[in-house]
Structures are given as structure tokens and as C-alpha cells.
Amino acid sequence: MTAQRQERNRRRRRTAFIALLFGAAAAGVDLAAQAATTERLVVDRHTGLAIGGFDPVAYFTDARAMVGQPGFELSEAGAVWRFRNEGNRAFFTAHPEIYGPQFGGYDPTDVARGIAYPGNPRFWLISGQRLFLFGRAESRDAFAVDPVRVLREARQRWPGLKETLAR
Incomplete structure (x- = not known):
């Protein structure tokens, strides 16, 4: 050549x-x-599944992220939620405000900065008996260092940020 x-x-x-x-x-x-949908709850726009089809109750009962089963579904808040079993679905039905991810499934560290970045169901943490999803492992780790500060800032910004998201 x-x-x-x-x-x-x-x-x-x-x-x-x-x-x-x-x-x-x-x-x-x-x-x-x-x-990064423009929804108040992070939902896959193609499947309608909330938090990627993961069982929100399993984070509490099994202390790990577990994919829900199509046979155990529930429509709630404009999304389809999947669960591992009937008991988890019943727990969620009774208390969606406890078992559902806080800030609609958006990353609380980003919400504290005024950004709606969707959480990944594989990066999670339970703090104060509430489920939080994070977009990145680094965000989860930063949250774990000072959850009180991050939550204070996120709770201040969430109402305004939520208004910018579609209903």
C-alpha cells in the first residue's frame, strides 16, 4: 500500500x-x-412500568432490588407497579406513600440541586424508613454521608421542580 x-x-x-x-x-x-421523563413519577414511557418493573416493597422486605412479576401488577398514580408476590402488592396498596420511591423516583441529590434526574432502581437506599433511588452510585454515596442536609434541600426544591414536570 x-x-x-x-x-x-x-x-x-x-x-x-x-x-x-x-x-x-x-x-x-x-x-x-x-x-429523564417530564413526569412527576419516573415511568418507562414504552412499558408504563414504574421503577423499571422492580418491586418497591422488596427493598424493605428482602433488602435488595428484585424485579417484580407480571402476574402481580397494580396500576397506581398513572403507572404500572410490579411485585414479587401478592403480599408485597397488598403492602404497597395499603401504603404507597411509604413503599413508593420518594421524589417520584428521581435522584434526591439531583433534586436538591434543582434537577429532575431519574433514579436507577439498582442504586437505592432506605433512609428514615423511606426508599430513595439514585441515578449513580456516587449520588447514593454522597447522600449517605449527609442525608439530613440533602433531604432538607431536596424537600425545599421538590415542589417547584415538580411543577415543571408534566402531570
Whole structure:
């Protein structure tokens, strides 16, 4: 291969690589836009599932994130909630304000900053007998250091932030 041809191939590979990076970034932004819904409760817009189909009661009863079963569903607050069993569904039905994620499933550390960033059901923490979902492990860790401060700021900002989200 001639030097010119080699250089041309390198440029094409660089251009393709840059296009791939920009395409991935654009897809990532699109995915983030889908996840960061304009809803007051984080719901997958394609499936209608709240918190990705994870059982909100299992965080309390099993101390871990567990995917709910399609046979144990409940429609509540404009979302479909899934549960591991009938007992968990009954607990949630009786007290959705306790078992449902706080701030509609948005990351409380971001809510404290005035940003509605959806929580990931795999990054969670129970604090003060309430479930909190976080967008990143770093957010969960920052919350765990000073939950009182983060919650104070998040509770101050949540009403205004909630008003910017669709009903």
C-alpha cells in the first residue's frame, strides 16, 4: 500500500471513529431524554412500568432490588407497579406513600440541586424508613454521608421542580 493510501485509510478510520463517538453520544442523550421523563413519577414511557418493573416493597422486605412479576401488577398514580408476590402488592396498596420511591423516583441529590434526574432502581437506599433511588452510585454515596442536609434541600426544591414536570 502506498503512503498516500495508508494516510487516506487512517483519515477514514478516524472520521468513522469520530462519527461513531458522536452517534453514541447522541444516542446516549436520546436515551437519557427518554429516561429523564417530564413526569412527576419516573415511568418507562414504552412499558408504563414504574421503577423499571422492580418491586418497591422488596427493598424493605428482602433488602435488595428484585424485579417484580407480571402476574402481580397494580396500576397506581398513572403507572404500572410490579411485585414479587401478592403480599408485597397488598403492602404497597395499603401504603404507597411509604413503599413508593420518594421524589417520584428521581435522584434526591439531583433534586436538591434543582434537577429532575431519574433514579436507577439498582442504586437505592432506605433512609428514615423511606426508599430513595439514585441515578449513580456516587449520588447514593454522597447522600449517605449527609442525608439530613440533602433531604432538607431536596424537600425545599421538590415542589417547584415538580411543577415543571408534566402531570
